[in-house]
Amino acid sequence: MNAASRLREWLAAFAVYRDRRVLAIAVLGFASGLPLALTGQTLQAWLTESGVSLKSIGLFALVGVPYTLKFLWAPLIDRLPLPGLTGLFGRRRGWLIFSQLLLMAAIAALAVSNPADALVFTALCAVAVAFASATQDIVIDAWRVEILEERQLAAGAAAIVFGYRIGMLVSSAGALFLATIMAWPLVYFAMAALLVIGTVTVLMVGEPAARPRGDAERRFAEAERWLAARPHLAGGSGKLMAWLYASVAGPFLQFMSRKGWVAILLFVMLFKLGDSLAGVLATSFYLNLGFTKAEIAEVGKLYGFAATMAGLFLGGWLMQAVGLYRSLWVCGVLQLGSNLLFAVLAVRGNDLGFLALTVGIENLAGGMGTAALVAYLSALCDVAYTATQYALLSSLTAVARTLLSSYAGFAAEWLGWPLFFVATAVAAIPGLLLLGWLTRRGAETRVPASRGGALLAED
Numbered sequence: 001m002n003a004a005s006r007l008r009e010w011l012a013a014f015a016v017y018r019d020r021r022v023l024a025i026a027v028l029g030f031a032s033g034l035p036l037a038l039t040g041q042t043l044q045a046w047l048t049e050s051g052v053s054l055k056s057i058g059l060f061a062l063v064g065v066p067y068t069l070k071f072l073w074a075p076l077i078d079r080l081p082l083p084g085l086t087g088l089f090g091r092r093r094g095w096l097i098f099s100q101l102l103l104m105a106a107i108a109a110l111a112v113s114n115p116a117d118a119l120v121f122t123a124l125c126a127v128a129v130a131f132a133s134a135t136q137d138i139v140i141d142a143w144r145v146e147i148l149e150e151r152q153l154a155a156g157a158a159a160i161v162f163g164y165r166i167g168m169l170v171s172s173a174g175a176l177f178l179a180t181i182m183a184w185p186l187v188y189f190a191m192a193a194l195l196v197i198g199t200v201t202v203l204m205v206g207e208p209a210a211r212p213r214g215d216a217e218r219r220f221a222e223a224e225r226w227l228a229a230r231p232h233l234a235g236g237s238g239k240l241m242a243w244l245y246a247s248v249a250g251p252f253l254q255f256m257s258r259k260g261w262v263a264i265l266l267f268v269m270l271f272k273l274g275d276s277l278a279g280v281l282a283t284s285f286y287l288n289l290g291f292t293k294a295e296i297a298e299v300g301k302l303y304g305f306a307a308t309m310a311g312l313f314l315g316g317w318l319m320q321a322v323g324l325y326r327s328l329w330v331c332g333v334l335q336l337g338s339n340l341l342f343a344v345l346a347v348r349g350n351d352l353g354f355l356a357l358t359v360g361i362e363n364l365a366g367g368m369g370t371a372a373l374v375a376y377l378s379a380l381c382d383v384a385y386t387a388t389q390y391a392l393l394s395s396l397t398a399v400a401r402t403l404l405s406s407y408a409g410f411a412a413e414w415l416g417w418p419l420f421f422v423a424t425a426v427a428a429i430p431g432l433l434l435l436g437w438l439t440r441r442g443a444e445t446r447v448p449a450s451r452g453g454a455l456l457a458e459d
Contacts, residue, residue: 019152019155020205021147021148021152021156021205022148022152022155022156022159023159024201024204024205025144025147025148025156025159025160025163026159026160026162026163027163027197027198027201028096028140028143028144028160028163028198028201028202029140029159029160029161029162029163029164029166029167030163030164030166030167030170030197030198031100031136031140031163031167031195031197031198031201032133032136032137032140032160032163032164032167033163033164033165033166033167033168033171034167034168034170034171034191034194034195035103035107035129035130035132035133035136035171035191036133036167036168036171037168037171037172037175038107038110038129038171038175038188038191039060039063039064039110039126039129039130039133040063040064040172041172042171042172042175042176042187043060043063043110043126044057044060045176045179046115046179046184047060047115047122049184050114050115050116051116052115052116052119056119060123060126063123063126063127063129063130064130065130066127066130066131066133066134067130067133067134067137067395067398068395068398069134069395070134070135070137070138070391070395071388071391071392071395073135073138074138074251074387074388074391074392075251075385075387075388077095077135077138077139077142077387077388078142078251078385078386078387078388081094082094082095082098085097085098089202089203089207090207090208091207092139092142092143092146092147092207092208093143093202093203093205093207095135095139096136096139096140096143096198096202097199097202097203099132099135099136099139100136100195100198100199100202101199102132102135103129103132103133103135103136103192103195104192104193104195104196105132106125106128106129106131106132107129107188107189107191107192107195108188108189108192109125109128110122110125110126110128110129110188111184111185111186111187111188111189111192112185113125137391138387138390138391139387140160141160141378141386141387141390141391141394142386142387142390143208144156144160144378145378145381145386145390146208146383146386147205147206147208153319153375153378153379154315154316154318154319154320154324154327154371154372154375155316155317155319155320156316156375156378157315157316157319157371157372157374157375157378158312158313158315158316158317158371158374159316160374161312161367161370161371161374162309162312162313165305165308165309165312169305170191170194171191175187175190175191178190250384250385251382251384251385251388251389251392252392254382254384254385254389255380255382255389255392260437260438263434263437263438264380264438265393265396266430266434267431267434267435267438268373268376268377268393268396268397269396269397270427270430270431270434271328271332271369271373271431271435272335272366272369272370272373272397272431273427273428273430273431274335274336274339274424274425274426274427274428274431275335275338275339275362275365275366275369275428277339277408277411277423277424277427278338278339278342278362278421278424279362279366280408281408281409281412282300283296283300285342285346285412285417286300286355288417289345289346289349289350290349290350291350291352291355295352295355299352299355299356299359300355300359303356303359303360304359304360304362304363305363307359307360307361307362307363307364307367308363308364308366308367309367310364310367311363311364311365311366311367311368311369311370311371312367312368312370312371313367314364314367314368315327315331315367315368315369315370315371315372316371316375318330318331318368318372319371319372319375324372324375324376324379325435325439327368327372327375328372328373328376328435328439329432329435330368331365331368331369331371331372332369332428332431332432332435333432334361334364334365334368334369335365335366335369335428336425336428336429336432337361337365337425338358338361338362338364338365338366339362339421339422339424339425339428340421340422340425341357341358341361341362342358342362342417342421342424343417343418343419343421343422343425344358345358346416346417346418346420346421347418373397377390377393377394377397378390380393381393408420411423
């Protein structure tokens with residue numbers, strides 16, 4: 001293939017963003033990202049203004065636990081129909097509408113709570129918001145993976161994260177701005193009303209086509225044969241055991257039947273570790289170098305946000321143009337290199353121009369890497385257990401990055417800023433080594449072509 005043909009192919013890859021399903025995913029990403037700050041930073045501001053103690057505000061971090069445990073109830077969403085809604089809208093859309101209505105009700109309940117006089121009720125409402133939001137995330141991710149053609153997984157990955165970041169911005173900066181002109185309950189009612197956009201989108205798009213769920217059905221058959229040989233287990237208890245085996249244990253057993261499944265889990269944990277380590281102390285690093293809060297807000301936040309959005313878009317395009325595995329390599333190397341720029345900035349000191357360069361490249365690389373990783377997780381999911389397996393993989397990446405990044409402060413104090421950022425670049429190497437082992441040509445650990453499709457064709 002000559003250079004002109006290759007260029008035409010690369011330019012044609014942008015067309016995937018015009019697909020109405022990809023656009024719908026971006027809107028649902030907005031609905032997914034919107035609730036997060038309402039139980040996080042935005043709620044902290046409301047609690048502080050209500051005179052709640054710092055100790056109590058700190059405990060509200062536990063409100064986010066449902067996001068890390070969502071894989072526990074994902075099997076219910078994968079298998080159980082909802083009376084009425086499933087018949088009217090289909091399996092995925094019925095659960096989407098239910099979770100969104102539940103989420104709007106939970107945010108409205110949080111809006112009418114009074115943190116100053118009934119803090120426990122406020123906490124319970126916040127947990128309800130997090131639970132409903134995590135449930136919505138489970139369904140959106142499953143719907144996204146199932147509604148797209150294989151060649152569109154990359155663009156879908158970029159679109160969901162793009163919408164998610166916009167939703168977070170609206171419920172954090174947008175909500176804080178609204179709070180300057182109206183009372184906090186009205187702010188939360190306004191945020192709940194914005195979720196109607198997601199519900200309308202669900203009504204306008206289709207239900208994913210039914211696909212064979214071979215592994216799940218095979219496990220049900222296995223359970224039924226096992227129960228048939230044990231008549232004393234007949235009845236409701238036997239049916240429950242069969243359901244638990246096929247629906248709850250099945251997703252995990254199917255994943256663990258793959259060659260190199262432990263290495264796959266380690267890779268999804270480590271691919272963005274270096275990027276996470278560098279970012280967790282970024283604001284403290286900028287302040288220590290003498291940058292003003294206004295400079296950090298303009299360069300580190302606003303400019304960085306724009307660079308992340310551009311990175312998500314470029315990441316989706318790159319995967320469409322050159323394939324998933326090559327994109328993972330490009331993004332992984334860029335993430336490693338951007339960490340080294342932080343080390344250079346630590347040596348240069350207060351240099352606003354170099355800060356802009358560092359923040360731009362780091363956020364661009366991080367956005368591209370996020371799009372690539374989400375696409376890879378999507379390709380790993382078996383269609384029989386889409387919701388459960390994606391919830392498990394995404395929870396694992398979040399928990400791993402959070403736990404491993406929590407020691408960044410100790411490392412920075414011990415090593416100093418320049419060596420700390422060199423160490424974060426080194427922390428990216430194990431992920432790249434695992435990528436090389438998992439995706440070597442002919443390896444059984446490569447994602448099957450039936451899931452990666454065109455994404456893998458050029459790799």
